[in-house]
Amino acid sequence: MQKQLANGVKLYMTPTKKFKTITLTCDLLAEADFNNFAKRYILAELLETNNSKYKTQSALAKQLSKMYGASFGTNVIRYGNLHILRIILSFPNANYLPGKPNNVGEAIEFMMNVLLKPNIKNEAFDNKTFNIQKQNILKYLSSIGDDKQYYAALKSKELFFGDDLNRGKIIFGDLNQYNDLTSKETFEYYQNSIKNDNIIFSIIGDFDTSDVFNQFKNYRFSDRNDSLSLRPYKQLNSDIKKLTEIQAVNQGKLNLGYSVPINYNDSKVYAVIIFNAIFGGTPQSKLFKVVREKFSLAYYASSSFNAINGLISVQSGIKSNDKDKVIDLINKQLEEIKNGNFSVELLEHIQHELINARLNLLDSPRKMLEQQFINNLLGRKSTFEDWKEKILAVQREDIMNVAKLVNLKSIFFLEGKKLND
């Protein structure tokens, strides 16, 4: 059920008795602009830490405990050219709590305090909070390389997107963007976001829709431009970009970026979804069966497909001196699919598995909300049945044909070398 609270501000309600919790999200949408990455991330952290109602982190945490351990957080997410700041709050259905408190109203109020009443002093975010969060972000960014798998994925993305910083750069921004960032500037950015960002509220669980809608109407939002939309990414014709970084680690991380000129709004996208599952997306895939099981070269070797960016990324952890062998082997698997070296049975199993995975989303309130959110972004009205039909309609030839459009564009390698201590 969809309601409009103002132009560009919407409320989606999904009443269901299936879950024992109620989940409420607020998404602020803006065009991804690398120059704003640091501001948007620190804003998310500040909104999560405290606000004018709960002035300290401790007061806010205590309130969440009072709400029976409500789980609350903010984060920043990117879908192609869109940059989303998400606030999420999930709490138990009152029917299962002592005294059955009316906690939906309390939760909406909590969410609105987070969004609309930040901890502001003199036209700036509270300085103490700002400085602590800034320091924590700087520490986090400087230690991001400690998780090698994550680090390799970030570097690979950067390499693939090259000059398109808005899509390629780490979403938390660069360290140096924080140096001169002030609490005043961040407050200005906040005000601008509240005024101009598209806002989507979503709620799922067992609640009364008219009560919830009435409560939302108590908060005034100004009309704003509702013109934000996703833009597919078109990879330029270019040579393969290569980057190798050497570190004192045991395992080499090999991350490849392949482009495919097919996006979410293309009818061939279903063939690419299945191509990816056959290539490296499942334990039945070529990468799992060949790189891992047949040649024992890796513990993990898999691929994933991003339909907004037309990007198929491959990640694997290997012995450093196996690098060339593994790249050849991965490319060979692509050739195999182009040449139709996969069975109809495999195709059918994968179709079945993908359909089941889609149904499984409906068993989790968060995944259901996420799916709805994406569908709305994509302007897709398709139901599960439509989606299923399209997946089942994909033929072997369709997969071979899209495989022919898949091109290797980037190779990032984190090479492990034993350095002298």
Add this chain to the structure above:
Amino acid sequence: MINKKYDNYNENIYYETLDNGLKVVLVPKKDFHKTYATLSTNYGSISNKFIPYGKTEPVELPAGIAHFLEHKMFDKKDYDAFDLFSKTGASSNAFTSFTKTSYLFSCVDSLKENINILLDFVQQPYFTKSKVEKEKGIIGQEISMYDDDPDAVMFFGTVSKMYPDFPLNVDIAGTVESIDNITAKDLYTAYDTFYQPGNMQLNIVGNMSVEDVMTWINNNQNHKSFNDYHEINNVIPTSQKIIVNSKQNMNVSRNKVAIGIKGTPSKQLDVKYEIGVSLLLELLFSESSNNYNKLYDEGIIDDTFGFTFEYEKYYNFGLLAGDTDDPDRFINEIKSILLNASSKLDNLESDFELIKKEELGQHISMMNSIEAIANNLGNKANNYTNLYDEISIINDMTLEYLKECAKKFINENNIVTNIITPKK
């Protein structure tokens, strides 16, 4: 079949022990699409010395064998169990912990077929020399991956400092050297001993008819013959030592610190104590505690800070860890909070009530996830205490009891510290 009803939460749990000793626990959830099943054996990395089935003398097998066995269960003579699940559109996986190995699948249809696949592949071992050798490369890369992961290094490193003379002193997966010694014969020895139905439990949660599922399971089991159940004889030493302060170097950019608290092992598991200590740690260190906020505001801890309590038959420990710029202060502050805990608890009456509310709510939230339910149905060792039972234990918890827990659990002589510093 025993049926426990939890009317407050509209839940029903069914228990059955089959003739061959296999314990079956079923939780029907009719609104869900998915069904999730785990078949587990009480066999993990700490059981590497034991008296084999039918023998009288103990053997010691290479470290990492339980995990190795888990990998090899899927790989049959002319097929892979993964593929059988995939053919029905199900997905499958497995994991090994210090004390348990679990095989699992999740499906939305073909439940009967998947139950048969699960029981059959776990109950029909097939190990050969060449298959064992082939796996060493894959697990070798798994071990390398963990060796580069600071969180894993910190966790296993700190546990090994609490238990230097106990089989917790090696990672679950073993080492590249130890797994190199594993043979097909070793795998059979371990399998025959620990994979007896009487040492295993099948949990199924999700969309199902309990009667049908029981019939399918019985039919499957009645077609197989099993050896008589022999009691499991683990040879598990009593740990006497700790290594108090440790430091290591790694390719990281920030200091990482952990504090381990080694508990006294109890012969009989006591779920109340387990929950009591967990609540105690929540009360002292959760985000709503004054301690957390003081240390956070002073920059001693940050969002990476976290803690856990692991409570098993042969061991139990608490672990608190995080990144910090000042490892010495981190250690001193946390230790001082721990050591003064029992005397400070009296002032925390209102915090305690909040923590109880929080735990209650989180247990209710867990009921949304069929995986969480399946993983919290209890076992023989804890008398099948499940997450629904835990709620009433939490409700009855008192601050006075937490004080007892603090006195029993925290002891200056049982605390270790471990620091990972960046390589210069």
